[in-house]
Amino acid sequence: MTNVLEAKDVSVAFGGLLAVNSVDFNIPEQSVVSLIGPNGAGKTTFFNVLTGLYKPSAGSIQFNGRDITDLPPHKIASIGIARTFQNIRLFGLMTAQENLLVAMHSHLKSGITSTILRTPKQRREELAAEAKAQEILDFVGIGKWTHEFARNLSYGDQRRLEVARALALDPKILLLDEPTAGMNPQESQVFVDFVRRLVKERDLSVMLIEHDMKVVMSVSERITVLDQGEKIAEGSPEQIKNNPRVVEAYLGKAKS
Amino acid sequence: MAKRPISNVTLSNRKWALGYTIAGALLFLIYQFLLPWNGLPDGIYRGVYQWMPPAAVNESLVYVIMALGLNIVVGYAGLLDLGYVAFWAIGGYCAGWFMSEFFYFLNIHFFGSVGLDRPGIHINFWMVLIIGGFVCALFGVLIGAPTLRLKSDYLALVTLGFGEIIPQVFFNGENFFGFNISNGTKGIVIVDPIPVGVKNLGPFDFGWKLLIFILLAAVMVFISLRLRRGRLGRAWLAIREDELAASMMGVPLMRTKLASYAVGAFAGGLGGVAFATHVNGVYAERFNFAISIFLLAMVVLGGMGNVWGVILGAFVLSWVNGTGLVAFGKTFNSQFGTNIDFASFTFLLFGLVLILMMLFRREGFLPESRLKLVLNEDELDTASEAKKAKK
């Protein structure tokens, strides 16, 4: 199995604070990997580095064999790394469909003049994009809300819409930042099935930041544990469960 | 319950467009044919001339053109531009340069509307319109390229800076490193008439020029509406909503913002050329900061983002500023025997428009349909937005 993304020796420093310290991280094709760790471990920072929002202070990131370390965020997004946000950041005053169309921006071609003149080509492109948006909305299960403003959707549907918007980028990697926050156990279970379906049907890899251990353990093929910016463990759910360093990071050192 | 698709916006747009056409046609008919009619009662004639003289209507329409341009920058993309007057000035001087005897040592004619023996550059009005538009668009890009990566309020300040520098260049332009580029404070007087095939429209052909300005404004409406529903319009909206999320979704921020600047500036160029033909000259001292704020007030009053609201706002405010206040003052003073200088109340008026609209009706009088949803909701709901704004 080849890796679609390889991050090597990535460090991020904010002044004297080392938020991420020499982390190696790979994402194999069509897999689900998780990043866990206590609060403040540097998980979201690492996400932000992968999506180009922060630039790593050291190290490099390769995507499909291409060095993307220095690319701006919108380039990284358009070549196939999509994300959702911990606190939902939809375009609230745009409809669900428009939210997806914005994400397709980099795949569409019409410019100022062709939009003003509404050339046949531009019209075809728009129609195709709308059809694709509808297909994705149906896929995540909010097909009936196509023309509803994002801010009017329920919390759960907004989370789905965020995933749908990310999918509209045609990503090879989907980064989900605490996707089950605020969900009850049943919903979380539905989500686990959804992630599996995602990987299978849409040919992509999923990387999760997640606090819900049940979700993490049941869906991940590989788990990486960060603590204070350092990778302290990596392996299958079984291995992680029994790793003493992980237990220590989460529960504190037992006094002996 | 699936909501009706967004295309109902187009439906209402169609209604509005019809209204615009009818209103435009009526205005034209009134000013071109009814006013000069001999049978018209004298009272009505004088009333119209006091309350709504032809020049004021034309000027309002020029403001409409420019407000529509500013609306693309402020209303669509959510970037505050406080120096829009710079584009007006550049457009104006394009007309001054290419449609007058200003370059007296040259003799260039290109489908112009004056005799071939006249010195200067005389290019056809319709071409100058396009030249003015594109020169402004170019300047928009030049100004925007280094500055658009700035935080929004810094950007406002830089635009303000350009809005001061460019008019000052023209103001002092009689000797700009040894060249006369603008005639300085004397201005460039007498701009060529507008050729429309059968005749040339001079400074006093208000009726026909009104029709031309209505058409130009319609072109801007058309451009605004089309762009709005396309790829670029969506990206602008997304940037207005959440810049960071937009860039994470593959929208190139710089390019998209630059596009809004360019299109907005293009409209400024159209307006500048149109205004030059309207007043039959270009005068440097007219291009001041207050104009930028007037235009902003027009966009805010009508409803940021909604072209019909902006048209209304521009028409009303420019009329009030140009004619309404003075006419009202005259009537008021003669009625009550007072001597109040109502024209000096413009500052109060525009200031109050901006403040009160922001405090009590942020979506404007004719809000964009999607804005109605949020802007006037209670504070509880905005708490999350506040957090976002803080970050």
Added chain:
Amino acid sequence: MAKVAELQKFKGTRGQIRRQRVERIGAIIISLVLALWMLVNIIEAPSQFAQVAILGLRNGLLYAFIALGYTLVYGIIELINFAHGDLFMLSAVFSSFFITVWFNQDASNPAGWLTFILCLFAVMVFGAVINVLIERLAYRRLRHAPRLAPLITAVGMSFLLNFIGLKWNGSTPRQWPTVIPNFDIYVAGVRINMVTIMLFLVGIPLLLGLNYIVTKTKNGKAMRATAQDRDAAALMGINVNKTIAFTFAIGGAMAGAAGLFYQQAVGTTNYNLGFQLGLIAFTSAVLGGIGNLWGAVVGAMLIGFIQGLNDGLPIAFGQQWSQSVVFTILIIILVFKPAGLLGKVTTEKV
């Protein structure tokens, strides 16, 4: 940790490094050009140079007082308070009326000096009250609104104050007498006006006092805490509304003092004074690094100095380009070093 030390040496990605290099080279070129320009002028007209330099520094002090209001307010609620320049203008008009009309002083004598001192207190209170009122009536209600809203409101406020100034002062510039010692002294052939010296004598203690308030007093500490993190400050029991109002009061008081100084130093008032000086002052605040008090002072002195040289030197663009020179500085700073000379860069959190 060795790793941290090593990473602190990290200068940025390739793009950032290129940018930094451009920045540094740009800074060197600009400084060289400036130095050369000054040198040429010093050789050409040494005493004139000293004279306009002093005048420039005096204006710089005036700008500093206005710039402080911008920087304080921006530091705490991230709003460019466009109305601040006009508050300064109103203060200048207030001072004129206070001294000349209400107290009927028009000459430099002990009674005039006393009125000056009285006026200093009065105008500072005046500025503070107006500024707090503006905050209370307009900005506070928009604290949670999208950023465009308070900014547009501030522009509206500026127009409103402009209107008051227009009605109060009249539409044409007005001349006023000076009541503080107003005679020239000569130091090594360079003419210095007593007013300039007086301004520094009164102004510098005021600045030190402000510094004391912000760094040492409880209110000042609350201010800095609120500027850092409003929510956290509120959780620590700081009354955020009161603190913001206090900040506006201090900024307003400083603008008030600036109004008096301007009126005494320049002797004319005009209703549209605030726009120009406000923008220059804001440029100063940005140049020094917005949010940084001493940055504002340094930036203002620098701008005043450069502007003074430009307006008064034989080899310069001259006064008619004054605005353009200041704005060009503003644009260059914002484009190449948005954090200013003494400021820090901030990044958005996700």
